[in-house]
Amino acid sequence: MARVFVTRAVPGDALERLRSAHEVRVWDGALPPEPAVLREALAEVEGLLCLLTERVDAALLDSAPRLRAIANYAVGTDNIDLELTAARGIGVGVTPDVLTEATADLAFALLLAAARRLPQAAADARGGAWRTWEPARWLGAEVDGGALGIVGFGRIGRAVARRAHGFRMTVRSTADTDLDELLACSDYVSLHVPLTPRTRHLIDAAALKRMRPTAVLVNTSRGAVIDQRALIDALRSGEIAAAAIDVTDPEPPPPGDPIYETPNLLVVPHIGSATRAARARMTELAVENLLAGLEGRPMPHPAG
Ligand code: DGY
DSSP states (O other): OOEEEESSOOSSSTHHHHHHHSEEEEOOOSSOOOHHHHHHHTTTOSEEEEOTTSOBOHHHHHTOTTOOEEEESSSOOTTBOHHHHHHTTOEEEOOOSTTHHHHHHHHHHHHHHHHTTHHHHHHHHHTTOOOSOOTTSSOOOOOTTOEEEEEOOSHHHHHHHHHHHHTTOEEEETTTSOHHHHHHTOSEEEEOOOOOTTTTTSBOHHHHHHSOTTOEEEEOSOGGGBOHHHHHHHHHTTSSSEEEESOOSSSSOOTTOGGGGOTTEEEOOSOTTOSHHHHHHHHHHHHHHHHHHHHTSOOSSBOO
């Protein structure tokens, strides 16, 4: 029987399977454990189920000499130093596939909301500004038949493309089109790349300048794929029309961050995989990964 630390209560009942095989401690705070607290909690554990809020770096691994299996409750792994875990022989598992459709749904919901200016329209309706049917107010962009550029054509990018075909959109991606050209010829741009040193600030001031002044930018990948300061400037100056983002850099943005005051910017709190079904399945995959890793079997859903 191994000792396992779980850094937050996670949905679904799959943790029971883990509990029947191992000694499991679940952090019961609403916020993630502070790094020092987490380091202390890991002193004796062999297994870790962590979230994207936990940074698995040298300091953390140094404090966990017995650790041999990590299940990340996410498909992304930018919170984990994978070179270091590999060098130390620690298996890392992720939760692919089960969140693909939920995340693609959210990307499309953001695209539609930004195109049709739903946040502004809803706020006006609640605020008493809906006095009559107005022919020239709350006008947005047509999505049907628009040109969609998908940056990153993995599982989630392809799932977004399937939705776009239902809207008769012209779909291009970085799998077939150079990024600069894709940005220049798209009405909508949706980001689906993992965060790596190569994709950090992929959408910077120069990239934003290449986009159409009518374009809508959607991000459900990782906040740091966009240079956030450059995005705020581009929206303020009207270089692009709107953006809708599920992810920010940092998360959450601190109170008073200019992101909350930027026009035509819809921000939601990293909810791409937040359906009851996807989150319960993520728990199942994380548990399968840990059970395998702790038994010395290959993880069914390894990172990388
Ligand atoms: C992931 O899995 O990487 C998402 O960002 C959270 O579900």
